[in-house]
Amino acid sequence: MSSTPDGHWVKSSYSANGGNNCVEWAPSVALATGTVPVRDSKAVGPHLAVSSAAWQVFVNGVGREG
Template sequence: MAVRSEPRWFKSSYSGGSGTECVECAHADGRLQVRDSKCGDGPVVAVHAHVWRAFIRALEGDSLTAG
């Protein structure tokens, strides 16, 4: 059985400097995980890496429209 290590969380480069909107990210099992840095034991959003890349590409390409 493979040993799973704990995710290594890092603060997003897009987090604000005021300390009020900090987001942490981690890579684990082919997924990107995102959480609120002020609530480390709180909920985590996890998406497959390819889905996250498509999301970022869509934002960069401004292909999302307000609904």
């Protein structure tokens, strides 16, 4: 975990009706660095940073499940 990156955080599209149990990511940081910062929408401090490749595998896996 590291400090919060500069950039706009985007909530998961599964966060319907303003739900609080969501994952957020910062796409502008991901595009600039190739590292995707991910955090819990309730914990706006520290975040997890994963490679773009790992994030894509995760998103593809979730898409198949949901």
